[in-house]
Amino acid sequence: MPMSLFDHVLASEDLADSLVLPLAQPAPPGNFDNLRDRLNPDQLAPHWNTFFAKAIDSLPENVGIADTAHMLTAKFDELQQTMGRNVEDNGVTYNLYSDAVSQSRPWAVDLFPMIVTQADWHSIRAGITQRAELLNCILQDVYGEQQLVRDGLLPSALVHGHAGYFRAAHGIKPAGGTYLHVAAFDLAQGADGQWWVVSQRTQAPSGLGYALENRLIVSKLFQEAFNALHIERLSEAYAAFVRSLRVHSQHGENARIVLLTPGPYSETYFEHIYLARYLGISLVEGGDLVVRDERVWLKTIKGLEPVHVVIRRLDDDYLDPLELRADSALGIPGMLQAWRSGNVVMANAPGTGFLESAAVMGFLPAISTRLLREPLRLPSIASWWLGERTARDAMLPQLAQHVLKPTFNDQARRFVPAMGQRLKPAELAQWMERINKRPADYAAQAWLPLAHMPTWRSSAAAQAGGGHCAPIGSQAMMIRVYALSNGPGRWRVVPGGLTRIAPPGKEVVSMYRGGSSADLWVMSDREVAELPVKMAYHRTEHVVTSRAAESLFWFGRYTERLDNSVRFARVILEALNNAELDLSGATLDWLHQLACDNGLVSPAAPTPKNARVLFERALVGALPDRRAEHGAWSVATVLDGLQYSAFSVRERLASEQWTLVNQAQQDFYAAIQGNQIKTHQALQALEHLASQSMAMTGAQLDRMTRDDGWRMLSLGRQVERMGTLACVLASALQRGAMDDDAGFALLLECFDSTITYRSRYQQHRDVYALVQLLVLEPENPRSLVWMSETLTGRLNRLPSSPWASAETEDIVRSLPENWSADELLHWAEQGNVEALAATIGSAAQTAQAISDRLTQQYFVHAHADSQAVGS
Template sequence: MGGWVLTPRPFMPQCLMASLFQNPSQDHADPGDECAALARDLAASVLPGHWDELRGRVSDGATGTPLTPMWEQFFRLLGPGGFDALGARQQQLLQQIHDDGVTYNVHADAAQAVRAWSVDLFPLLIDAAAWKQISAGAAQRAALLNAILADIYTGAQRTLKEGLLPPALVQGHPGYLRAVHGHAPPGNVWLHIAAFDLARGPDGVWRVVNQRVQAPSGLGYLLENRILISRLFPDAFTQLKVQRLAASYRLLMDTLLRLSPGGSGSRVVLLTPGPYSETYFEQVYLARYLGITLAEGSDLTVREDRLYLKTLRGLEPVHVVLRRLDDSFCDPLELRPDSMLGVAGLLQAVRAGHVLVANALGAGFLESPAVQGFLPKLCETLLGEPLKLPSLPTWWCGEPGVCDAPLDDLRSWVIKPVHADCGFEPTVMASLDYGQLPAWRERVHADPARVTLQQYQPLPQVPVWSDDRLAARAAMLRVYALSDGQGGWRVLPGGLVRTAPRGGNTVSMQRGGSSQDAWVITGDAVDDSTLLPPPMRPQDLVNHHRVVTSRAAENLFWLGRYSERAEYSARLARITLRALSGDDDLGPAVRDMVDSWCRQAGLIEPESPSLSDNPHGFERCIVRGLTPGQHAGGIVQNIQALGFAATQVRERLGGDHRQWIASATALELLPAAARRDELQAAQALRGLEQLTEILSAITGAQTDRMTRDDGWRLLSIGRHIERLTLLGEALSLAFRTNAVHTDSGFNLLLALFDSTITYRALYQKRLEIPPLLDLLMLDRENPRALGWVAQTLRARMAKLPGEAADKEALLALAPDPDDWHLPELCTHNQDSHYAWLELTLTQSIEGAWRLSDEISRRYFAHANAPDRTLGGY
């Protein structure tokens, strides 16, 4: 009877079961303590010489040593399942990233340009003492950089005259903007957001590696990381007293509105480079969180030194621009003339005092690593105090003799360009072979003014959960200082942690790095501020509407048009290939009709052989057109254009909608084997059938899953304009070629209108013109009938914003099916020429094209907008 009989409990954590086997007398031990002990045993060793964040000391490569108290507490609070549940939490994390559509655009990887955002399961924990040092140092640095900008652009330029900063580093830097000289931003606040990349050295001291002051990125990803990770570890987040973030974002918005020339009711926009920006997701996310409008440069226009947002409801004044564009791209008129991202005249609107740009333009030279070496003296001179947060030792080689000693021991340094135009990337000398060092020494001696030397420091190693085990990765912490507009600074309590790939010592999201949340442990009360607005009253909702920018509306308009065009061309290609592979003799009239249909839809090139002269060659041309790059028109081009339009309005489309469009653009219509062998219509038909299914899903998403706002109405209008012109041209060609008077031509026309079943249900096999025209022209219950299309088009247009007289003018361009009458449409002469039908179709098609042009002019380009702007200006 002296032994134990151990019956495993259902769902018992393995870490607890292991401890019971090892020491049966402790079967009532706290599971949290057991998980903390297991973490200590399982934690990976850290490379010697790196700071070990998990153990709070410089590493000697040993394992099994104690963890810091806050990390011990974190592992005690893992919650139900302990380590055994981490795999499931990792899957939850990945699923949530997928569901939220969190992405990062990797321009260096053509094979996977859009990559899912990578975030580790564990956060970085920062204790109160360390954060106090970081916070005070970052706030001081932000104040110092702001003072430097004020002195350079609007002050006495003491920094240059006294040699505190070499003029070559300022006025010789492309980030120095002479166009800004003499202009002081509101409140003399040059920097609303300053970001600093920090690394803890082997001595445990946090040091600044880089500073970002033009358009710092990361605030959106930081927020997304916090939401993701705090939900996975709710007990740890609460009991460790992690400081919250909302108050900092609130301060940012309050400061912008306080300093805005438009006052508290100002419109604020976030200026984005667009969907191809590597951090586009976070820009969309941040704009939504802050409750401001996301705008590209093409969404904005300057009129009479004032900035406006182009919307479907007119030009609306903009008073604040929170930008994510680097300085030189912001105004092609005065800065970089080849920029397609900025707003022409923005600088003039800024100088006129009508708009606040955050951060102010002109700070680019402060991002040069060479500036770091001059900050200690600058801080003592301008702020009267020593620099609290040190930089890594940094030397600008443009000063005579300064870099001679470092060059003798080059492997201890990182060579960085003074600015982006210097022609080389930052290079860690320790990563090179000794034989490569002489060439770098020669390069530095040849052009020292372009070179900065920054001392190499092993990055701290943070714990990560990788491959179901505790591992360690090199990491860097980015923190953000935010201005309060009155001379004070608040450092957001947390940050964006970027981690290096396994075995690396360089952090780069572009090169496969990951990220972490940063938890600041506070001994004080946790700030429970929120950015959620107060509850809305019924009267607040009376005129509430979602702003639809003209750019978004235009892309939705073309999304609708290309969706319809792709669907039509895919249906036509299927009908044609089936007809050509059938046993029926189409006859000359039908061949002429099908030939004209295919050329009009761009399925074949103009110089391709005609269907009448070379049916086999015609078929080969259609099949060949399903291969990307074969010719400019056709199905492939329509799908690509559809995909492009969708990327421009990604934030307005649901996840399924985006996925279907991605599937369409990725679909290989013609297998590679078919391209090498004889081009086979059967293989092409299979690809077209797959595409048709996908396009049907896209149509369903647009019809049933999008809010019926002004943007959706433009999408629907685009679809119906396209359907009206395509089907109208097809019907006209069927009568002009007289193919409609043949059985095969009649049936092909019904198939193209997707109305075969309806016609047979109503009229059986009576192939007669009056019932055909009634169904395809006048039937208001058939969504393919031109009458239904025109009626729906007019109904959508009637609900667009604008003055009644303007909408009446637009409606006058749209065909009115109430003016169509079957007896007149069926009137024909002895040569079977349906003159009234031809006239009606021609007028409808031309009216649709004029309507498209007028919509573009009024709602997208605002060509007549100066007399009808909104907002009191």
């Protein structure tokens, strides 16, 4: 019997239980179920009732309960698809260190958020605030008087024997006495709903960027529920964090803040980009920074500019090759001395990593009583360091009831926590033997059955399970909560964070080992602002780092190279397969040289004049070759170079641009898979890629601010275009390809100027007219003079432009805009192709000279000592 309108209105509160619970898998016995009411498991928890009621409200009215349930699952399926598209469009990734940049893994986020009630959050916030202060006090003691070690409250082996403790930092007091500016805590719920601290991250905690991205995606999908539950916003905590960093610096509001990343191969590189963009600061790699006179400087295209605060996502070991790992190519020589001298604030300070040890957790209750004169407000999971004989003797007989973790850092991630309950007797015996051999290497923690939260599996997954799989799953989860500095001695806990979900049926929560994430909603008892996430609007001077400038320069070059490679490949393949086109031997030789010069075939490949079919196969076979196994750096390798250079400056690109690059790469690889690619298949793939290349060009011209970064990109395109097309034209002249109609027409196609030529000169084939259009025409973007004038305009607008100096006089004089038009036209009229080819070919050398000069001036800072600006 269909519901009346009155029934539908009541469904928003009264029918959520009856609609949702039959779709939901319960948590296993002994695990807390966040979906269900604590006192009455036959009902949804009140906040989940509200959440699902708002979803039901959006469904059509006057339908039966069964149809409503079906529509609800269909709605969630649709929202999940929308979320997946958002993740893909935004380029949200989480990579393994073994992944190549071109194989970035999409970030895994669940449709449903984890919802924390106000009462739970009140205790969490108080406990995390206290812990952040406690850890900072421990650091002050360990790098100061070391009274905790002397009194036996903290074993020396856990401090001095830990690689995360820096002896060189002893006696150094950072600005404001703040060692920790960011601290992360992993929390789990026990069977009774009590929250426990399971681990802490103090070196370079990850997840702040992903937490923002999850919020941005999920809150939009459930805007009504988000507002009805009065979910706390995140933005103010992040803004306060930036203000705190400026307060800690002696330069105050004028302090320059950067975020130091290991680079594109980092597993969390996306969030480094996202967080830097959100905070309005520069994202830098080690190569972007240099230390001079115990101060840190940022290499920009304007010269060296001072850096006052470094938010680091680089592990301690790699920070400074002079004092730490000598083989580190990621760090900055002299960085520790700059910090030691008080000239830079580091968030977090070096040497905080030892606090992450699971063994330290067991000593925190007594330390809190000593340092803070109060017990821990939020309990730690019971932990023991097995380096202590009494703890070891007590734990070994109970190993099956505990979890084993490493005492010291496990950066290689080879140590998977051993769940005692899952170990067989033989495995338990092996663990006991290892512990007895090296007891200090291990810590034991009480086993806690993790609480479960609802996750959306989709109705299709439920049907695939044969009716045994509910569309709303139940998976183990933990939350990661962040404490951010809020000025010296003060802390602000982010009212949200990152929920990490174990794979179905598993109890180990790890993004690295197949887990997923969810947004973390914290309820409030007050009305909150409408916007769930807003970007930071602190206005800072826009800086183009030398690395970003170089990457943008090569992004421009690879975009142009892709356009040229695709066009040349199409021109050659279409010419070879056009039965009506009479190709002379000279034209075939030119096509062979065109293919070789642009990496489409190996120089060892047979010429089309001698073996047309073999040459064509070689060209088609090289198109998908990403590793030059055919001896040619063809379209696939150009796409990889384009993707890498774009990835290196993702923080500067609109998401649409990044999507275009990724989609072009994926589409091309999908279209040319297999070992026996036919020419018509290759041409179809190239035609589609040509359209995508045009879209990339449009995005660069229409979507980017005309700053120095864009000028570098434009310079890259013009350098590549002038160098390539000058070679093509000179080669055609030298080879005599323009002596027949076919070669002349193909040359115009290579310059993408066929329509323009015909509109001016009809079908008349004339070298004089060709030189006018392709060399001297200032209105044709494919003419050498247009490229030259564009290059000059861009170069003259760069800071500290070197193009008026005596060193560059020869380069400027050799630009096509300074050639004698009368002389070139006279040679063309007289048929002096040797002189024409020599002059036109020299433009390629000029383009390379400009590239070299840009590299010396702006990318490597050959004269860096004389380019420091500011103080």
